[in-house]
Amino acid sequence: MASVLVYHSISAPAEPMPSAIDVSPSNFATQLRWLSRWRRVVPLTETLSDRASGRQTAITFDDGFRDNLTVALPLLEKFQLPMTLFVTAGFLNQTGYLSSAELREVSRHPLITIGAHGLWHRHLNRMSLNDARFELKESRRLLEDLTNQAVDLLAWPFGECNEDLEELSAECGYRAAWSVWKGTNNQHSLWRVPLGRHDGLTRFIAKASGVYGASKARWHRHKDRRDVGREEAGRPALAS
Ligand SMILES: [Zn+2]
Numbered sequence: 001m002a003s004v005l006v007y008h009s010i011s012a013p014a015e016p017m018p019s020a021i022d023v024s025p026s027n028f029a030t031q032l033r034w035l036s037r038w039r040r041v042v043p044l045t046e047t048l049s050d051r052a053s054g055r056q057t058a059i060t061f062d063d064g065f066r067d068n069l070t071v072a073l074p075l076l077e078k079f080q081l082p083m084t085l086f087v088t089a090g091f092l093n094q095t096g097y098l099s100s101a102e103l104r105e106v107s108r109h110p111l112i113t114i115g116a117h118g119l120w121h122r123h124l125n126r127m128s129l130n131d132a133r134f135e136l137k138e139s140r141r142l143l144e145d146l147t148n149q150a151v152d153l154l155a156w157p158f159g160e161c162n163e164d165l166e167e168l169s170a171e172c173g174y175r176a177a178w179s180v181w182k183g184t185n186n187q188h189s190l191w192r193v194p195l196g197r198h199d200g201l202t203r204f205i206a207k208a209s210g211v212y213g214a215s216k217a218r219w220h221r222h223k224d225r226r227d228v229g230r231e232e233a234g235r236p237a238l239a240s
Pocket of ligand 1: 062063117121156157158
């Protein structure tokens with residue numbers, strides 16, 4: 001099975017970022033070296049093909065942190081590996097995030113594909129479908145205006161989605177969408193493997209080779225079914 005990796009920030013802050021989403025530049029370099037040797041790193045859209053092989057891995061980044069340009073890109077250039085940046089349109093020009101001019105610049109880079117990640121990074125599964133539709137359409141319009149390119153790939157904010165949102169993604173013209181273990185793992189909720197500060201090389205290898213994904217996905221399916229069961233029985237689901 002092809003694996004799709006999710007990074008956020010390539011940085012080494014003294015304190016972990018929320019959910020420990022930071023990966024240090026030296027760990028990232030080690031991971032890229034391993035990927036370039038043992039996996040076939042492909043542009044994200046190639047993993048959609050029926051012919052996608054189990055050795056394939058795609059690299060994605062969520063949110064649009066500025067260090068994706070200043071720290072991650074030089075390392076990806078060194079190994080000549082492609083990446084997809086899922087940019088939260090409303091975060092552009094805020095401290096720590098890409099500016100509009102930087103987004104325009106990276107969108108022309110041969111190793112980079114730009115995808116959408118909502119307008120304000122909200123919990124789309126907790127809002128009305130009309131509001132969610134606005135997030136999906138408006139973010140796409142802004143990114144397309146800025147980059148002068150078609151933007152038709154989507155990563156769900158917080159990795160969350162459900163069947164209504166999967167339909168909405170198709171309705172809003174997205175070609176495919178990626179979650180993190182949520183939804184049906186179909187065209188508009190494809191599963192990705194999240195990486196962070198605490199992934200040493202051994203765990204990284206398990207994640208990148210699909211072993212971790214298979215067991216973790218099963219665990220999430222079980223947990224979701226259990227939570228739905230609890231809600232139906234009138235008891236609140238456990239927080240995770
Ligand atoms: Zn995000």
